[in-house]
Amino acid sequence: MGEEEAVAEENGGVKVDDSVEQASSWPTMRFDVSPYRTHHFSKQFRTARNPNNFLKGLKWSPDGSCFLASSEDNTLSLFYLPQDGGDSNSYGVSIPEEDSYGASLLVNEGESVYDFCWYPYMSVSDPLTCVFATSTRDHPIHLWDSSSGELRCTYRAYDAMDEITAAFSIGFNPDGTKIFAGYNSSIRVFDLHRPGRDFGQYSTLQRNKEGQAGILSTLAFSPTNSGMLAVGSYGQTTGIYREDNMELLYVLHGQEGGVTHVQFSKDGNYLYTGGRKDPYILCWDMRKSVEIVYKLYRATENTNQRVFFDIEPSGRHLGTGGEDGLVHMYDLQTGNWVSGYQAASDTVNAFSFHPYLPMAATSSGHRRFAIPDDDDEEDKNDVQLKADENCVSLWSFYVSSEEKNACDGNDNGNGVEA
Template sequence: MIEVSDTLLDTQREITKLNQPVSFKSLQHLCTCSDDFLVDDKEFQQCLKGCKWSPNGLSILINSEDKRLRIFNIEDIEQNVSLCKVNQIKEGGTIYDYVWYPNFVDKNKTNNLILSTSHRSPIHLWNATDGQLEATYRVYDHVDEVAHVNSLCFNWSGEEIYSGSYGKINIFRTERPGREFIEIPTKADLHRSIISTIAMNPVDKSMFAVGTYSKDIGIYGGNQLMYILRGHKSGITQLKFSPDGLKLYSGSRKGDNDIVCWDLRNVGQTLYSAERTVTTNQRICFDISSDGKFLVSGNCTGDISTWQLDQTIELSDGVESVLTLNSKIPVHNDCVNGVSLHPTRPLLATTSGQRHHDFYDDDDEQALQVTCTDSSLKLWKII
């Protein structure tokens, strides 16, 4: 059984205090991990697919094309910061989503857990320390066969697991593995689409949001649909609430470059948007600092974009406001699909990579290899 710490909220408040505002005008490169992701198969195109810091900031979790989750620990040796791989977990299929157990901060570190979902597999709960499988949660399809889910999220305490798939949301009790769950149908309201992402409101514990590949965003309260937000031009790939719980940020895939900020005090209205570059259908991640001061996003151009969220926004009737870019910094030689801000220190982790296709020269009909490839994890100090 997984126990919930009584000090979780106090820890979250301390994390917010420690993450002081920074200018975010430039980055200092600290270290790069690339050899850890090499594969023997020359026909296989390896690429990373996002990164996430653990809640206590001691570890970072990486997803990759080779169906593996890798865990790196941050090490400080004589003021030289580095990342050391401590474990990896092999899933049975393409990994769709992964998340840390939120109540990570524990003196005995017994709750160092990771939740993941992959193609044609049930939901798995892993021990990040030794890589052992702790629990399995199963969703079944209409012919009573195990079906995968596309998105995952713990509630704020870690007591419940929310999963999204085609036309439904399933809620499990973390302490009860198996097939016992609450099901919320979404086909009637959200265009019979896949639930691609789920986010929990950090203040209103009963509120959560889901995004779909049909461009819809559903806002739920007490497991009941309250509002539907529409306005994106492509399928939703990520949602994130602001630290005060009053705003919701949404990002989508190819065909829509905007990160949109929705005002939850005036539901249906957008406050502003931030423009990035998204030219693929993969998830291009963004993150918000725990003090709510900065927004950072990857781009398909090899750089990151940052915006100050405390800038003055002039609202005009019928005209959507656009955030002024704070900085644009080159960090990789390929698509930057993962960005994750450290919860307590001015550090940023980034990952890169995408699927490349060989192309042919009309003269000699020989395949020309794409030279601009980069599958690496990098750690940066924010300046």
């Protein structure tokens, strides 16, 4: 219990004010010029037993020192960013056959990983805060040490038959003191101080059948400490709740498929939602959530995969992938398309901006099936993948010339300004 309590007590390891100040000094990225690839990873995800293993998503750590990638083989891979930020030149690298470097840590779960998230005050300079949580099929919520790969503790939810039930979505509250987890028509809240089976449970479906029904597949907190929580459901709805008592404020309807990703704008005034087999990301105004503000297109109408998008730290643009391998950038003030570039030759299922540097990471891949051939040997039935399929890439964006020198001078190599 000592380590788990220390994790909870160290939720002030990184000052919120410092991160806000760093975000405000974010350099202006140029989207009129395509970014250049700095690092690429593909070969290490493929093994003889599972040559067609594919990526399912990735997330940068809050301090920007590393990122975590989830793959179909129930493994989470942690990659640290090089000390130079990966920006050794302004020309980038071609798609290499060999990986740029290997993962620093591999965490193997027993079943398919539903969701994962970083502790919000994670800082590589404080090992006690270096943790992330995962939710896995038929397993409790696990809290992993990102330095050693050891399991810190578990948070267990039980159903009416007193059997462990898995969360479909998880997230830390902004204070870093609780873990919110989405189940079927219910939210369970765990105190980070108290691992085990103690939790608060809140039903999202009222007795009159009003509210949110179905699997709660994604959740996000407002970044402005307004106490608002957005929860997406496979029932094609997004519910807005109060964090303190889980009171339902209102329900948003309009997604054509089950909601798979929700994210607030940096000022908390807008919410962006994306759905399965739905080609549009919807923008909602939280101050008058009556109708959709605008729609952002992406090629996701023929895939069942979750496709994660992200908003840059300055809050000006949104980037999203799709099944066409393209990454699209949108101006959030107008909802207009700005630019796009080819990130992979298969489905780009996750796009994530670095929290401080003008960089981004993408993951790609989808399930493939070999075509049987009686005349061929068994090993010839494997699908032959190219280097830009089922892969992870790091990208650097060009910045405005008047800000480049200041950016280079303030960066200490870890993505955190001095």
